[in-house]
Amino acid sequence: MRIVVVGGGLAGLTTAWLLEHDHETTLLEAQAELGGHVRSATTLHHGVECAVDLGAQDFSAVLFPRHARLIQLMGLAAEVVEVPTTVTIQVPDMPVPLLVTPDGTRSGILGAGGEARALLTRAAVDWDTEGVSWERSYADLVEPLPVTDGLKRTVLYAPVAALYGCSIDDARQVSGRAATAVLARSAAPAAGGSAGWQNLVGGLARLVRAIAVDLLATTIRTGSEITRMESGDRRWTLSTAGGQVYQADQVVLAVPPPRCLRLIRQFPHADRLNRALAGFRYLPSTTGLHLDPAYLPARADQWSTSNLTVYREHADSTAWYGPITGAQVFRSQLTHRPRLPERLVATADFEQLYPDAAAVRGRRVLADHQGRDGLWFAGHHLADIDSQETAVNSAIDIATRLAPDSHRLRMLTEEVGHDQRQGRQA
Ligand SMILES: Cc1cc2nc3c(=O)[nH]c(=O)nc-3n(C[C@H](O)[C@H](O)[C@H](O)COP(=O)(O)OP(=O)(O)OC[C@H]3O[C@@H](n4cnc5c(N)ncnc54)[C@H](O)[C@@H]3O)c2cc1C
Known part of the structure; x- marks a missing residue:
């Protein structure tokens, strides 16, 4: 069959990689470079x-087993480094950080903030174990916890606001399970190891390049934004802004829902699908690589690998790479900062999924429509948390239907038990 994959982020790349030996596969990416949310500087x-x-960075062999396997299959396993997870939470104008987690070299500051965090972790494990509905808001789950309003705002809501780039108020309406799934699963990882976090030396763009190099049978076209899709006679016709036309028997839309909506809005009988796609919200987010510790506490012994600054309405985080690479290099969310770093080297802009109840309902509708009339959906938005694992799993789900005997599908899925898979439809 002729299959066109629209979108060259991790989901689209993995889909093409799994299908290319069984079908005539074309991958179309709007930007000049492949990678989507993966951008290394x-x-x-x-x-x-x-x-x-600057975009997707952290992964975990325990929590993201398929992603880990993909890294292994691309020959990059030796390039994976452990990220020591330490956390600092500070509020501007407060002389001392609210929270500094201890590690081998420091005792940290825990106090009531540490207790609130520990309480949330225990509750998150319970919500995960009990299978609490993904449609319940974070506020619905958090408000009954015996924590002061002030600490709820700074220690419970602010990290979620930073995670999804929304305001602290809007963090209340995020899916409570989406907000806490990683916390819960890191605290109670599936059998087989502790849930530490890892990065790829040289950046995740290396993974993107490795997959692209392995796509020997796929026609790859960058700078090819699909602006129109038509269907008829059991065939799809896709047109780019530049006037190129592609024919396909099956189309995989590995693009975020707002982009899908632009392409399929005009289709008859797609009202439910269109409503679901319109329900996904994305928020703008900017990150930057810098060389000055612009947003870190004055005392270097209070720096962590993850540092959160809680402003009046928003919160932004800074990753410090000193303990990982030895280099005094920082990556910060810049979206709501009052000032930019002095030694800013690079920035990148993203659209980030806001995972509220509408997104949870929307992905169920997308799951119902998978494969209808030869139209498929892949990407980070299709299952429980917006992650690289979800993107890879969405590709696996499509390949399971379109190329069940694929040798690569077997290689990617064989190492991991079914029950260990994360990021599946909730
Ligand atoms: C700032 C940020 C940080 C993140 N950090 C992490 C992290 O640390 N760990 C983690 O696991 N996940 C992280 N994520 C989640 C991330 O979304 C996923 O990990 C994953 O990279 C998403 O892949 P994707 O292919 O689904 O989507 P995308 O990467 O968004 O790819 C979609 C692609 O489709 C292309 N496209 C769109 N419209 C068209 C069109 N009409 N025609 C052709 N091409 C089109 C886009 O240009 C893009 O390349 C982060 C996300 C953001 C925004």
Whole structure:
């Protein structure tokens, strides 16, 4: 069959990689480069090149087993580094951080903030175990917890606001399970290891390049934004802004829902699908790589690998790479900062999924429509949390239907038990 995959992020790339030996596959990406939410930037530190991911960056072999397997299959397993997870939470104008988690070298500041965090972690494990509905809001789950309003705002809502780039108020309406799934699963990981976090040396763009290099049978076209789709006579016709036309028997839309909606809005009988796609909200988010510790506490012994600053209405985080790479390099969310870093090297803009109840309902509708009339959906929005694992799993689900005997599908799925899969439809 002729299959066109629209979107060259991790979901589209993995879909093409799984299908290309069984079908005539074309991958169309709007931007000049493949990768989507994966964007790595480099800088020099004492003459040594240091790469940092401005978009997707963290993964976990335990929580993201398919993604880990993909990295392995691409020959990059030796390039994976452990990320020591330490956390600082600070509020501007407060002389001392609210929370600094201890590690081997410091005792930290825990106090009531630490207790609130520990309480949330225990509750999150319970919500995960009990299978609480993904449609219940974070506020619905958090409000009954015996924590002061002030600490709820700074220690429970603010990290979720930073995670999804929304206001602290809007963090209340995020799906409570989406907000806490990673916390719960890291605290009670599936059998087989502790749920530490990892990064790829040189950045995740290396994974994108490795998959692209392996796509020997796929026609790849970057700078090819699909602006129109038509169907008729059991065949799809896709047109780019530049006037190129592609014919396909099956189309995989590996693009975020707002982009899907633009393409299929005019189709007859697609009202339910259109309503579901329109329900997904995305928020703008900007990150930057910088060389000055712009947003970190004055005392370096209070710096963590993850540092959250809680402003009046928003919260933004900074990753410090010192303990990981030895380089004094920082990656910050810049979306709501009152000022930019002095030594800013690179920035990137993203649209980030806001995972509320409408998104949870929307993905069920998308699951119902999978494959109808030869139209498929892939991407980070299709299952419980917006992650690389979800993107890879969405590709696996399509390949399971369109190329069940694919050798690559077997290689990607064989190492991991079914019950260990994360990021499936909730
Ligand atoms: C700032 C940020 C940080 C993140 N950090 C992490 C992290 O640390 N760990 C993690 O697991 N996940 C993280 N994520 C989640 C991330 O969304 C997923 O990990 C994953 O990279 C998404 O892949 P995707 O293919 O589904 O979507 P995308 O990466 O968004 O890819 C979609 C692609 O479709 C293309 N496209 C759109 N419209 C068209 C069109 N009409 N025609 C052709 N092409 C089109 C886009 O240009 C894009 O390349 C982060 C997300 C953001 C925004």
